[in-house]
Amino acid sequence: xxxxxxxxxxxxxxxxxxxxxxxxxxxxxxxxxxxxxxxxxxxxxxxxxxxxxxxxxxxxxxxxxxxxxxxxxxxxxxxxxxxxxxxxxxxxxxxxxxxxxxxxxxxxxxxxxxxxxxxxxxxxxxxxxxxxxx
Amino acid sequence: xxxxxxxxxxxxxxxxxxxxxxxxxxxxxxxxxxxxxxxxxxxxxxxxxxxxxxxxxxxxxxxxxxxxxxxxxxxxxxxxxxxxxxxxxxxxxxxxxxxxxxxxxxxxxxxxxxxxxxxxxxx
Numbered sequence: 636x637x638x639x640x641x642x643x644x645x646x647x648x649x650x651x652x653x654x655x656x657x658x659x660x661x662x663x664x665x666x667x668x669x670x671x672x673x674x675x676x677x678x679x680x681x682x683x684x685x686x687x688x689x690x691x692x693x694x695x696x697x698x699x700x701x702x703x704x705x706x707x708x709x710x711x712x713x714x715x716x717x718x719x720x721x722x723x724x725x726x727x728x729x730x731x732x733x734x735x736x737x738x739x740x741x742x743x744x745x746x747x748x749x750x751x752x753x754x755x756x757x758x759x760x761x762x763x764x765x766x767x768x769x
Numbered sequence: 770x771x772x773x774x775x776x777x778x779x780x781x782x783x784x785x786x787x788x789x790x791x792x793x794x795x796x797x798x799x800x801x802x803x804x805x806x807x808x809x810x811x812x813x814x815x816x817x818x819x820x821x822x823x824x825x826x827x828x829x830x831x832x833x834x835x836x837x838x839x840x841x842x843x844x845x846x847x848x849x850x851x852x853x854x855x856x857x858x859x860x861x862x863x864x865x866x867x868x869x870x871x872x873x874x875x876x877x878x879x880x881x882x883x884x885x886x887x888x889x890x891x892x
Contacts, residue, residue: 724851728844735840745827749841752820756848759816 662768663712669705670761673698677729677754681747688736695733702726718764725757780825780882781818787874788814794870795853798863813852817845821875825882838879845871 680694702725709718732750736742742750792814799806824841827833846868853864 721851724847728847731840731844735837743832745823745830745832746837749820749824749827749833749837752823753841753844753848756816756820757851760851 662765663708666705666708666712666718667762667765669701669708670758670765673701673705673725674755674758674762676701678751681751683747686736686742686744686747688740688742691736695736698729699733702729718761721757721761721764725754725761728753728757777826777829780829780878781822783878783881784818784821784825787878788818791817791867791871791874795867798867799853809852813849816848817871817875820845821878825878828879829882842872842875842879845875 676694676698680691680698683691683694685691702722706719706722706726709722712718732754736750739746792810795810795813796807799810820841824833824838828835828838849868849871850864853867
């Protein structure tokens, strides 16, 4: 009898575990605010009239810090697997663009517009995922 | 013999055609064909058209060099991974095939811009 009760309890725990991994993380206002801030800040960076890397280095550092903070936040949230992957993609792309800008020194308006457009891709995915949460 | 450069509208038409192929190939590979998956495939197809219209316009005007355009072609991989690895339940193999497919389609258009099609002078 005890063995059957234990088996039932074990099955219930197993089911609860399975279910909990499929429940998505609830919407987090801190993450949404941070995502909007990152988007505003890279839009501001790439629409600047002076696109000399030296002048923009602080903007890059600021956004880098914000993306790292978002990644830490997403990693601390339960069941946010997709969001962690997407923020890492955003981070990789941003660091790549920063490296290109650094090595070139000054970028032109077309390059800046394209960088913004390419960051909008993963950022839109992140915002969609976030807004899809309840 | 003369050469014919593509007009901006012709480039856009080629991109639009490729976007349709990309969307169809994507949905053919996806194991999840829910309404959400279809909407995502359409959004990606529109996104890639928008991005490459701007990239190729910059290249055509001489503001973007070929190395820059090639790097953006590589970046499509990141965007595809972000979009589809988990959501559309694409396996790594299917995703890699899709990335190759997108990059081949876009590179094909790029080649048409770099190497203008020869046209024969009327006799």
